[in-house]
Amino acid sequence: MEIKPGKKRLNIRYAKFAIIIIFIVSVSGLLASGFRSNTSHEKAWVVEVNNKDSIASVDAFMKVYQVLKSPRCMNCHPAGDIPLQGDDSHLHTMSPIRGKDGKGVYAMKCSNCHQPTNSAGLNTPPGNPKWGLPPDDMKMIFEGKSPRELALQIMDYKRNGHKNKAQLLEHARDTLVKAGWNMGAGRKPPPLSYKEFVAAWDKWINNGGVAPK
Amino acid sequence: MEQSRSIPSRRSFLKSSLLAGGGLLISFTWFPGAGIADPSKMNDLPEQWNELNGYIKITPDNIIKILNPNPEFGQNVMTSLPMIIAEELEADWQQIVVEMGPHDNVKLGPQFTGGSNSVRMYWKPLREAGAAARQMLIEAAAQTWNVPVEEVTTKAGMLYHEKTGKSGTYGSFASKASGIPIPKNITLKKVKDFKVVRNSQKNVESLKIVSGKPLFGLDYKHEGMLIAMIQHPPAFGMKLKTFDAGEALKMPGIKDVFRQQLYEDGYEQAGFDTRTFNDLLVVVGNTTWEVMNARKKLKVTWDPIEDSKETIAARGGKKEVVIPGGLESTSTHLEKMQEYAKKPAQQLRRDGDPETAFKNAAQVIERTYNAPFLAHNCMEPMNFFAYVTDEKALVVGPLQAPGWTEPTLSKILQLPADKIEIQMTRMGGGFGRRAYAHYLIEAALISKKVKAPVKLIYTREDDMTYGIYRPMYTATYRAALDANKNLIAFHVKGGGIPEHAIHANRFPAGAVDNYLAEGWEIPSNITIGAFRAPRSNFNAAAEQSFLDELAEVMGKDPIDLRLELLKKAKENPVGQNNEYDADRYAGVLNLVKEKSGWNNTENKKYSRGVAAYFCHNSYAAHVVDIVMQNGRPYVERVFSAIDCGIVVNPDAATNMVEGAVVDGIGNSFYGKLSHKDGAAEQNNFNRYRMIRHSEVPKKIEVHFVQNDIDPTGLGEPPFPPVFGALANALYRGTNKRYYNQPYFDEFLKQAGKPENKRSF
Amino acid sequence: MIKLNINNKNYELDIDPDTPLLWVLRDTIGLVGTKYGCGVAQCGACVVHLNGEAVRSCVTKISRAAGQNVITIEGLSENNDHPLQKAWVELDVVQCGYCQAGQIMSAAVLLRENKNPTDKDIELAMEGNICRCGTYLRIKKAIHLAAEIQRNGS
Secondary structure, eight states: OOOOOOHHHHHHHTGGGOOOOOSOEEETTEEEEOSOOSSSOOOSOOOOOOHHHHHHHHHHHHHHHHHHTSHHHHTTSOSSSSOEETTTTEEOTTOOOOOTTSSEETTEEHHHHSOSSOOSSTTOOOOOTTOOOOOTTOOOOOTTOOHHHHHHHHHOTTTTTSOOHHHHHHHTTOHHHHGGGOOOTTOOOOSSOHHHHHHHHHHHHHTTOOEEO | OOEEEOOOSTTOOOOOOOOOSOOEEEOOOSSTTSOSOOHHHHTTSOTTTOOOOOSEEEOTTOOEEEEEOSOOSSSOHHHHHHHHHHHHHTOOGGGEEEEEOOSOHHHHOOOOOOTTOHHHHHHHHHHHHHHHHHHHHHHHHHHHHTOOGGGEEEETTEEEETTTTEEEEHHHHHHHHTTSOOOSSOOOOOGGGOSSTTSOOOOTTHHHHHTTOSOBGGGOOOTTOEEEEEEOOSSTTEEEEEEEOHHHHHSTTEEEEEEEESSOTTOOEETTOOOSOSEEEEEEESSHHHHHHHHHTOEEEEEEOOOEEEEEEETTEEEEEEEOOSOOOHHHHHHHHHHHHTSOOEEEEEESOHHHHHHHOSEEEEEEEEEOBBOOOOSSOSEEEEEEOSSOEEEEEOOSOHHHHHHHHHHHHTOOGGGEEEEEOBOSOOTTGGGOTHHHHHHHHHHHHHTSOEEEEOOHHHHHHSOOBBOEEEEEEEEEEOTTOOEEEEEEEEEEESOOOOOTTSTTTTTSSEEEEEEEEOOOSSOBOOOSSTTHHHHHHHHHHHHHHHHHHHTOOHHHHHHHHHHHHHHSOOSSOOOSOHHHHHHHHHHHHHHTTTTOGGGGGSEEEEEEEEETTEEEEEEEEEEEETTEEEEEEEEEEEEOSSOSSHHHHHHHHHHHHHHHHHHHHHOOBOEETTEESOOSTTTSOOOOGGGSOSEEEEEEOOOOSOOOOOSSTTSHHHHHHHHHHHHHHHSOOOOBSSHHHHHHHHTTOOTTOOOO | OEEEEETTEEEEEOOOTTSBHHHIIIIIIOOOSSOOSOSSSSSOTTEEEETTEEEETTTOBHHHHTTSEEEOGGGSOSSSOOHHHHHHHHTTOOSSOTTHHHHHHHHHHHHHHOSSOOHHHHHHHHTTOOOTTOOHHHHHHHHHHHHHHHHHTO
C-alpha cells in the first residue's frame, strides 16, 4: 500500500491531475494556492485546478477545518507530546505521553484505559481499538495550526503520514476518525455531521486539495 | 482479625503464622492502677487461651501477641503502638505478632484515631501495660526459681537469674504470671534505655499490603452478603420527593429499592453524627456492578429543602443549628463572604487597645486570604458492612472513632452496646472523614430493613459530591506599624462557610501588645467536618503568608521576624491562655534555618519560602524551594523541622512528614471543591486534581528536634505550614503574592492562562 | 460463558460480558487485592496485567479479558518476592496502603520494559497512579531499589 514519495512516480499515478500549479488564483478577496508548498517538503500529488474548483476546494476545507480543530480530532493531534482532553481541550490528566509509536509508554499505554469500545458512564475513557496519537516521527499536529498550515500539512506526503490521495480519501473512512462522532457520554461531537464531514473532505481533496491563503 | 508479624531485617520475609494453642493473655485496663487483670477470673477461662481481650498474649513457645488498640488509617499505629508495649515489656521485637484489637473502650482505651492523638494518648498507658506485664513475668520467674525478685533480669523476651545461671523464656512463665496480682507500683524505663522505641521498625502490615491481602473495609466479605448503594439528591439543598423503582427492580441481581430515613425527626445529633442527607433512597442487590447499573434506572423526583433546625449535642452543650434552604453556589458564597467580612463579628480575643494602636499607626497593612471547600478524597471510598438482626448487630469497616459511633448506633438500632460488635478494618485513608460514621449507621439500617448482611458502598462520585468537607474560609489580617516599622498591633478577622477557622490564642497572640481576633460564620446546607488539621490548615496558609509579607515591609528576614516575636512571647508574654510554647516554636524555626542553609548563597537559585505552625501539641516548620520549569513552578526541595517530642518510630514518622508535605503541596496547589446550584462541580479525579508523581519534590528532608518530651501529635502538624511556605516561595518565584487557594489556579490566572487549560 | 485465566488459574463464568474486570475479580472471584478507587480510569488503584499490559480493570470489560491472561497483585509473584514487593517492604513505602497494589502493578510493567529507569521514566510510567497519602517519593526510591534487585538477581 505504501508509496514512496517522488514526484515522478506520483505524477504517473495521478497522471490525470498532474500539472504543476505555477500560478496563484485570486478571486474576490479569497486567495488560494494549490499544492504549492513553500517548504521543501514533497507534495502528496499535484493537480491542476481552475478558479472554480479552487474556491470549492477551499470552501470545503474550511468546513473540514472546523472538524479537525474540534476537540474530538485535535485532542489527539496536540502540539506537545501529551494529548488533550475534554470539550475544553485541557491537557490530559495524568499526562500520558505519545511514545515512539503514539500508543503511550510503560504502564501508560493508551489502550490500558481506552478500550476497544467506549466505556459506560460519564467521564470514562472513550474507546477504539486503534486509540492513540500519531507516532513520534510523524506527529501530524493540528493544535495551533492555521487553516492554511493545516491544509498544507495534510497535503504534504512527508507530513501527513505518507498518505497519497487515495489514502487520504480513505482516511476519512477510518474507524478511529469515525469514532470522533461517537465518543461516549459528555463529549460534544464535531460541528459537522460525519456525513457532511466526509462530503467536505472528499470535495476538498477532489477539487485540488487547495490550501486557503 | 488477622495477625501481622513484625518484619525483621533487610530482604528477609517472614510469613505471618497463627499462634499455637496454649499460652497466656495478660489484660490491662485503660486506667492504670485500677487493677489490670482479675486473677480470680483467670481460673474460669479456657485453658488454652485465657481470652480476656487485653493488649498482650504470650504463647508457651514465646510468641508474643500485641493488640493494637487504635484504628489504623495510614499513620502506622499498627506498628508504633505495639512498639511502645514491646519496649517496656522488654520483648524481642522480632518475635512480636501484632493484631488489630476489637472495639472495647474499657479494656483498650479510647480507640480514637484523630486529632493526632494516637501515640500521645496511648503513650503512658501502653508503657504501663508493658512494664506491668514484665514485672509479673519477673515475679513468676522469681517464685519458680526461688530467688529474690530484684535479682531477675529480662532481655529480649527472656528472663535471667545471673547468680544461679537460670534462664527461661517469657512463654514458659506466661501461664504462672497470669496468676500474679497486678503490681501497684510500676517502674517505667528511662528514655535513654529505649531499645525498640526511637529505633525504626518496619510496618508490620507491609507484606500483606503489597501482596493484596484483604485488609480494608471494602475487602470484607460475609456469607450471603448483599451490596447496597444510596441514590443521593443531585445537590445540597434538595431532598427526595418521589421515586419509581419499576425498571431498577427488573435489573438482574436487584433485591430491593426502598426509602430509608436515617435519623428520626427530632433526633438529637451527637458531635460526630454529621450526615449529608437524611432521607435516603437505597438500592440493594447481589453485586456492586448490578447495583451500580440498577441505580441508573431509578426515576426520582427531588424537592428543595426549606430552612430547618437541627439540635446538636457536642462538647460544650447542646446547640441549635440552622440549616438554610436554597441551592448554594461558590460565586454567591464569595460575594456573601465579602459582605459578611464588613459586618461586626464576634470578638474572640482582645489584648491592649488595638483600635487606638491602628488609629495611631504610621502604616497599616491589610490582606485578605481565601480558601475553598476541600474533599477528603480517601482512596478507599466510604463503605461499611453491617449484619443487623433484632437481637444483635455486627458492623465491620473503616472508621476512626468506634467509641463515638457506638452510642449513636445503639440509640438508632435500639440495641444495648453489648449486643453491638464493631470491628475496625484498616482504612484506605481517613484524614478526618471517617470520624463521621453516618455511612456505618446507614449500612446498619439497610441491613436491618433487608434482614441480611449488607455492605454499603459509596462510589467515588458519591464520596466526592456528598462529603463532610473542609469548610470554605476567609480571613483578613491587619498589622499596624509605628514610624520605626515596629509591629504595634495585630488584627485578624476570620469567617467561613459554615464556620470560621480562627484560633485566637495561637501565635502571634501573646507576642503583640495590641491584638484583636474576631470571627463570623455563614450558615450553609453543605456539610463540613474535620479535615487533616482542621482550621490550622487554613490559618497556616493565611497567617504565615501575612507574616512573610509583613517581614518584607518591615525590612526583616522572615525567620528573624518570627524569632523576634517568639522571644517577646517568651520573655514578656501578652495576655492569657497563649496556647504555644515559644521555645519549642523557635526551636523548629532554628532547626529548619540551619538544615536548609537558609542564608547560604548556593541556595539563592531557589525561590524559597518559610513557614512554621503549632497545632496538635506539636511544632513544624518548613522551607520550600521552588524552581520555575516549563513556565510553571515546581517544588524542588523541602526541608522540614518537627518537634513532636519523642519520636517512637523514626522512619515511619519521616514517611508521615513526607506525606504531609506532599499532601500540603497537592491541596494548596490544586485542591478545590466548588458548587453550582448546590451541586459539586467536581465529582471524580478527572476534575478534582490530585497531586501526582511528577509534581512531588525531588527531596524532602525531615529533621526532628531531639528531646525527651512525651510524644505529641504528628499526623496533622506538618501539614498546615506547607501551605504558607509554598505561598511564600511562590511569591519569590513569580513576584506575586498568593491570597487565594488553590494556588495553581491563581498562578494560571496571573500568568494569563485560561483556567481550564493545563498548558503545563 | 466466559473463560478466564487469572493468575494462571482457569475460570468459567456465566456473567454479563460488559461487567468490568474489577468487579469480576472482587465480587465474583474474590480477589480483592485489586482496588476500586474511582471507576473511571483516573486513579490507578485497579491496575492489573492483561497479557502483560497494565490495564485499568475498572473500565476493562470482562469480554476483553476472555481467553487472555490476567495477573493481579495476588499473582504477581509466587512467594510475594517480586523485586518490587521486596523493595516496598524494605523501604517501608506504605501509609494507608490502599493504592499500593496498583502502584506495584504499574511499576512492574515499567521494570519489565526498562531495566534501569530514570526518575523521569518512573514519572512517565507512574503518573496515572494516585497516592492520597503522598508516598510518591518512597515509591520512586523503591522502584529504583527494585530495579537494582532485579539486575542483581537478589
